Amino acid sequence: MSDRTNFRPLGALRGALRPPADKSISHRAAMIAAMGEEEAEVVGYLDAADTRSTLDAVQAVGARLLHEEKATDVVGEGDGLGAPTLRIAGVGLRGARSASIDVGNAGTLLRLLPGWLAGQPTGAWELDGDESIRKRPVDRIADPLRQMGAVLDANDDLPPLRIEAAPLRGITYELPVASAQVKSCVLLAGLVAEGETRVVEPLPTRDHSERMLAAAGAQVSRAGDTVVIAPAERLEPGRIVVPADFSSAAFFIAAATIVPGSDVLLHHVGVNPTRTGLLAILERMGAEGIEVIPGGEEGGEPIGDIRVGHSELRGCEVGGTDVPLAIDELPLVALVACFAEGTTTIRDAAELRRKESDRIAVVTDALRALGGRVEATEDGMVIEGTGGLRGGQIDSHGDHRIAMLGAVAGVASTDGVEVGNMAAAGVSYPGFQGDLNSLLHGPPLRDPVH
Numbered sequence: 022m023s024d025r026t027n028f029r030p031l032g033a034l035r036g037a038l039r040p041p042a043d044k045s046i047s048h049r050a051a052m053i054a055a056m057g058e059e060e061a062e063v064v065g066y067l068d069a070a071d072t073r074s075t076l077d078a079v080q081a082v083g084a085r086l087l088h089e090e091k092a093t094d095v096v097g098e099g100d101g102l103g104a105p106t107l108r109i110a111g112v113g114l115r116g117a118r119s120a121s122i123d124v125g126n127a128g129t130l131l132r133l134l135p136g137w138l139a140g141q142p143t144g145a146w147e148l149d150g151d152e153s154i155r156k157r158p159v160d161r162i163a164d165p166l167r168q169m170g171a172v173l174d175a176n177d178d179l180p181p182l183r184i185e186a187a188p189l190r191g192i193t194y195e196l197p198v199a200s201a202q203v204k205s206c207v208l209l210a211g212l213v214a215e216g217e218t219r220v221v222e223p224l225p226t227r228d229h230s231e232r233m234l235a236a237a238g239a240q241v242s243r244a245g246d247t248v249v250i251a252p253a254e255r256l257e258p259g260r261i262v263v264p265a266d267f268s269s270a271a272f273f274i275a276a277a278t279i280v281p282g283s284d285v286l287l288h289h290v291g292v293n294p295t296r297t298g299l300l301a302i303l304e305r306m307g308a309e310g311i312e313v314i315p316g317g318e319e320g321g322e323p324i325g326d327i328r329v330g331h332s333e334l335r336g337c338e339v340g341g342t343d344v345p346l347a348i349d350e351l352p353l354v355a356l357v358a359c360f361a362e363g364t365t366t367i368r369d370a371a372e373l374r375r376k377e378s379d380r381i382a383v384v385t386d387a388l389r390a391l392g393g394r395v396e397a398t399e400d401g402m403v404i405e406g407t408g409g410l411r412g413g414q415i416d417s418h419g420d421h422r423i424a425m426l427g428a429v430a431g432v433a434s435t436d437g438v439e440v441g442n443m444a445a446a447g448v449s450y451p452g453f454q455g456d457l458n459s460l461l462h463g464p465p466l467r468d469p470v471h
Contacts (some may be wrong), residue, residue, distance in 0.1 A: 025443075027440075028429075030434055036459060036466065037287070038459060039265050039458065040290060041269050042069075045266075048130060058112075058256075058257075060110050062107070062108055063359075066104060068104065069449050071130070071150050074126070076107075085110040086109055088106075088108040098326070111256075124152050127154075135173070136206035139184050145184065149180050162206045169189040169192050170190055171187055190214055191218040196220065200345075201230070212252060217252075227345070236259075258319075265288065274287070276429045280432060280433050299350040300313070302350075303332075305337045307334050310330030315416070334358075334407050338368075340366070352384045355395065366402075388430075412430075413438060415427045424446040
């Protein structure tokens with residue numbers, strides 16, 4: 022393994038920090054700002070590899086980055102990343118110019134941007150990326166876009182994805198698998214299509230796109246399991262504030278839950294209920310040391326502080342509606358299940374095999390290498406809790422979430438964990454190691470919390 026990093030059990034995690042800005046919202050903020058006709062301000066944009074790819078992409082199609090400045094005063098507690106404020110001049114809904122776009126490792130960019138580009142009046146685009154992206158299928162967005170009239174071409178449903186401008190028509194599309202990325206792609210296409218576009222969800226998924234589009238002036242509504250969007254003449258994004266990322270906070274939530282004596286406070290975290298499924302799962306597992314302190318809303322997104330302490334856990338069943346609300350956190354569920362008593366079963370999560378890595382196979386192999394009793398299934402994992410992990414060596418396989426999972430496993434294990442290619446964490450959380458270290462050496466929190 023290259024780039025080996027050791028994470029040792031150094032005792033409880035204590036202290037407060039603000040995790041980095043939300044990656045999902047940052048991607049969407051840059052794209053929606055590019056669709057506006059006036060200057061938009063994005064406060065607290067995530068400065069990481071994936072979101073830089075999205076900034077590069079919107080500039081490639083004609084949007085202009087007018088200004089970028091550090092804005093730690095806006096987000097309160099420092100996040101260690103200096104979350105920037107961006108000012109972006111958009112090209113309008115129908116003004117994207119032709120370009121070749123390198124999406125890097127950003128799957129969200131690969132799956133959302135084609136919806137907007139496919140309905141442009143003129144132009145052609147090619148989206149390509151790194152080795153990992155070239156293994157991620159695009160058929161789930163290509164199918165509904167073609168039904169709307171899009172002209173797309175890919176190699177066996179894999180990138181590079183080529184798009185030619187074409188007139189689109191609104192459709193009713195039933196998602197075969199719950200996916201916020203596919204839903205968002207179709208909704209963006211609906212903005213530039215003729216007639217209403219309807220997306221029917223089999224299960225609720227994260228709704229950042231709907232909230233942000235509505236805030237920018239789009240006509241978006243929900244009726245039961247169906248999201249409806251009308252074509253728009255223009256968007257006015259105005260000012261978008263990006264909260265801290267729950268998916269990044271989740272690593273510290275998991276760590277504090279399984280390391281005895283821990284007491285961690287996470288500031289200004291996005292607590293949109295379509296993102297916080299991990300909290301409900303941990304509650305079913307017996308986690309009593311988690312408190313969410315509401316902090317109002319910013320840009321239509323609920324925010325809050327999350328305080329976490331150690332809990333004794335028991336196994337539980339995870340599946341169905343849990344999955345889309347916690348898809349990025351399911352590897353952490355498998356990790357904490359190793360520290361629980363009894364069996365935890367994760368099912369209905371075949372989507373994990375289509376992420377940056379095959380997360381079912383990679384997580385199973387990693388946890389078994391550390392002493393866990395884990396078996397992979399076609400659509401999930403079965404974990405026999407043993408109360409802890411021994412430790413050992415794993416590789417991130419270039420997957421940012423596996424890298425950070427390995428770090429959490431290390432500080433909670435008996436002997437520590439050596440993680441290969443820890444640098445992969447920089448895709449979403451460049452300051453992760455520093456923040457983890459600050460909690461391992463942090464002072465106790467004052468009580469009570471206000």
